[in-house]
Every structure is written in structure tokens, then in C-alpha cells.
Amino acid sequence: MSPHHDRLRALRQHLADSRLDGFVVPLTDEHMSEYVGSYARRLEWLTGFQGSAGTAVVLTDSAAIFTDGRYTLQVREQVDAADWAYVEVPATSVAAWLGEHAPAGARIGYDPWLHTCGWVSDARAALAARGGDLVAVDTNPIDAVWADRPQPSAAVLRVQDDALAGQSAAAKRGEVADWLMAKGADAAVLAALDSIAWTFNVRGDDVSHTPVALAYALVHADGTADLFVAPEKMSEAVAQHLGNAVRVHDRAAFASALGGLAGKRVAVDPERAVAAIFEQLEAGGATILAERDPTVLPRAQKNPAEVAGHRAAQRRDGAVMVRFLRWIEAEAPKGELTEIAASDYLQHLREAAGAVDLSFDSISATGAHGASPHYKADAQSNARIEPGQLYLIDSGGQWADGTTDITRVIPVGEPTAEMRDRFTRVLKGHIALATAVFPQGTVGAQLDTLARAPLWAAGLDFAHGTGHGVGAYLSVHEGPQRIAKPNYPGGGPMEPLRAGMILSNEPGYYKAGEYGIRIENLLLVVAAEVHGAEQPMLAFETLTFAPIERSLIEPALLSVEERHWLNAYHAQVLDLLGPGLTGDERAWLLGKCGPI
Structure with missing residues (x-):
């Protein structure tokens, strides 16, 4: 049996001793954080799930883990189906599931330091309909059975x-x-x-x-x-x-x-x-x-010093990405490079350039692993990057003056016609969002369609948000702004965008079992001058600069305006990054940034 099976059994015994018929285990900590310290990774310890959003419910004779569309593949790889049912949100909520599956009259425990009042109200109402009760615990039962639980960090401010x-x-x-x-x-x-x-x-x-x-x-x-x-x-x-x-x-x-x-x-x-x-x-x-x-x-609305710092951080990060992309283009076709070795080298490059830390665990994914948007390579899954595959790298750095987040896709060998078609559709959506001009008061959900339309035209889509907010040497996922469908988990798409906000632009496409594609840059919301405008207008300034792989682009699918954007973008990449590169690096970048 796996250690996670034994942990589930130990938790059930503790719940029985505490006269509880179940317990709810969220991913978050007592600050409602998305990313949590090791001491608070109760969901991962119990289930094995390593994603950044999820909840588990343990009942006496059943258990379920709740994740959204970003983790459909990942949760099945990391969490044992023999012990856990997979439930997708927002199609089903934890409260609604409890209302259907908790035994009549059940006492379901929760830690009041890990849930919002809104969640407590919903769950209590759902249980009350079955004659049950939601019971606040004084001590988290996970902590009682987690023998080697880490202590909170003692790092100095x-x-x-x-x-x-x-x-x-x-x-x-x-x-x-x-x-x-x-x-x-x-x-x-x-x-x-x-x-x-x-x-x-x-x-x-x-x-x-x-x-x-x-x-x-x-x-x-x-x-x-x-x-x-x-x-x-x-x-x-x-x-x-x-x-x-x-x-x-x-x-x-x-x-x-x-x-x-x-x-x-x-x-x-x-x-x-x-x-x-x-x-x-x-x-x-x-x-x-x-x-x-x-x-x-x-x-969320960055001041001039924060914007200037972010631009400086992006130039350093862009130079790192050029060195990495050049290196992996040479090494990956040999068939010996692994996902972890690749992300480790990228981390080394960032640290050598002065980054304080990564901004999240790099998503280094080759072939079928790329189809899991939040895949994280580990010792068991670590795959070789081999010819015929697409390699996706989603990564970022924490620099003292800014937080970065970028995704690029590299073909190992000759890409198929389907790969080029899908990549180009993702690029068209990326360009549509990057060039959007919109009135003040526009919310992210209204812009989300722009990034999906080229995929929708071919009957395709992606199951994650198009853009998230980014902090100023803070969290790589920052609210309240977001570009996503209105029903996207976690809220945010209905927040008006305002000048100074930074968001990601990351449409994608994922073919289960084969490959994944995502193109991500960061955008700054800026005031737009529109001739004859009758109201204040906004637009986006692209902040991230690194080449977009031209061999994956099908030029016939691009409009004249889209080609102009891509060529202008690559000209900026050369202008901004070229002076900080070696002669060989500049020569390589020149080849990647030629007009299309």
C-alpha cells in the first residue's frame, strides 16, 4: 500500500475517535494563500496531489478530491483512484457534494482557520438539509496524524x-x-x-x-x-x-x-x-x-517605480530565456536531456543573472506531459526530451525589482502540420489579446473571448484562464484582476481592468496523450489614445521579451496585421536584449527574430 493510503486510514481512525463522520481538507493556509509553506501542505501530504488549487473531503467509507480543469490529468496521475473519487469544479462544489454524499445526520469537521465564512455558510446549509452539522475543530486532525510535519519557517524578514x-x-x-x-x-x-x-x-x-x-x-x-x-x-x-x-x-x-x-x-x-x-x-x-x-x-495598480523595476527585471529574464532556448535547441535533439535537467539548467541561468528565486516551480514538460497545464516533473515522471515531441517550458523568476512569468514551446525535430496549426491558432489568440483596445470599466471576462476565438473557429478550446495578475516582487498569481471565462474557479474575471495592472496573456491548446502548447507574455494595462474616442480607453503594453518559435508558425494562417505584430515584437526583442548578449547569442537571436 502507498503511504497516502495509510495516511487516509490513520485520519479516518482519528476522526472516529473524535466523533466526526468526515473532514474537509483545503489546499490553502490560514491566510487563504494559493501557495503555502511546507507546514501547511496538508492536502498534498494526505493525497499526493501537488497542484495549486484543490480540496479533499474524507468520509467514513468514501473520499473525494476536487480540482478544476487545469488538473484533470494531473490529479489522476498523482492521486490513487482506489481511495479517491475525482470531482471537477465548478461543475460541482464541495458544499453541494457534501449535501449529496454525507450520511444523514453526519458531523463533518472543518478547520475555521482554513475556510472563508462564505464557504462555511454554504457547507452548513447543505449539511443541514440532510440533518447534518458542520463542526469547527480546535486542532486540525491532519496535524494530529502527520508525525513529521514541518515547522513554520523561521526565516528573518x-x-x-x-x-x-x-x-x-x-x-x-x-x-x-x-x-x-x-x-x-x-x-x-x-x-x-x-x-x-x-x-x-x-x-x-x-x-x-x-x-x-x-x-x-x-x-x-x-x-x-x-x-x-x-x-x-x-x-x-x-x-x-x-x-x-x-x-x-x-x-x-x-x-x-x-x-x-x-x-x-x-x-x-x-x-x-x-x-x-x-x-x-x-x-x-x-x-x-x-x-x-x-x-x-x-x-494591483503598479506605480511608476514598480513598473520601471518590472521592465528591468524582464530584460534580465529575457536574456536568460535566450540563453536557455539556444541551449535546449542544441541539446534536446540528442535525446538525453530530461525535463528536470532542463528546468534545473534554467534555474541555474536565472540565479547566475541575479534572480532571488523562481516565481513558481517550473513546468518543464515534454510530449504528453505538456497536455497537463500545471504538470510538475518529479523523480517518477521525469521524462527524456526526445525528437518528434514538443517541449513546453513555463517558468519565472523573482527578481528584487519584479516578478516574471513566461511560457515558450520548442519543437524537437520537425513539427507536424497539426502542431503548427494549433500553435498558430494559439499565437493568433495571443496577438488578439495583446493588441486589444477597450473602454475603461471593461472586465477580464469580456476580453477572454479574443484569445479563444481562433481556437473556437476550429472547434478547440483550453480549460484554464487566459490571464492572471502578477505582483511587484510578490506573488506570481495576484488578484483581483484576471482574464477568464465568467465561471472560472476562484473568481476575478469580473474585476474592471485599470491602468497599472499587470496580467499574463497565455492562451493554449492541449492534446491529451500527445502534446501541449501555451504562449505566455506579461502585459501592462496602459491608457490608450484613440482618435475621436468619446470615453477613456485602455490598451496593453507587452512587457515580456523572448523569441516565439517561428518553425511552429503556419504563416498562411496569419493576417497581415498579425504578421506585422509578430515582426515588430521580434524587432523589440532584438533591440532590448541584443546589447546584453554575447556575439554568438546575438547571432542566434537574429536568426530567431527575422521577419515572417
């Missing part, structure tokens, strides 16, 4: 220089204070790790590939703040940076501090703060204002 941040932490707190005064509120709870890092101009190493630290914060209407962070994570430099207006407490004191806000009007984000925070405030006598985290929009 780092100061993010004001020159890179573009605004001092005091000024940011002042803007939150103004927002609180306008709302008639006394304080705001900040629970999202990237919100705290951005507000206080600090960074950390507590979550793999995301430079944040485990902390909570209360920002008050007078501009002062309380920061709750483990004492060992503080340094004298960080203390001086925070100043006297920020009172520092142990992170363990956060829950009791919430209970001490009696009579205060406290703003809390119902999407980014867990149910336990609301419960502690209510128990302590605070008046809760359900409001979006006031730092979300300012963080």
Missing part, C-alpha cells in the same frame, strides 16, 4: 527598499487610514500575506517562490499599525524600518488581539480572511464591516 517600492510604508498606512476614516471604521484586518508584505515594504522566505512572511496586521485609522509576526523573524534593521508607529507582537497573539477590539468598527475582507477571524471579532464584541482589503487595488 527583509526590508524592501522604498526606491523599489515607489512609496514608503508610512505613506501606504496613511492611505489605509484615509480609507478607514471614509468608511467610518477604526481598523482594518490584513490577513493576506502579500498585502502585509506590500503595505509594510517587507519581504520574507516563508512560502516557496513567493517572498512573503507569515504575519497578520491591524492598521488603524490614526495611521499606526499592529504587526503580528514570530519574534525570531524580526531584526534590528526591520525594526528600524517599521518605526515607532508599528507595534510588533508575536503572531500567536493575533487571535486574542481580535478579541480585544470590543466596540470598534473593524473592516475585514470576507474573501481573504478566514472564518476564525470573523468569529474572534464577533466574540470580542467588535462591529464587523465586510469590505475588500483596502490594499488590494493599490497593490
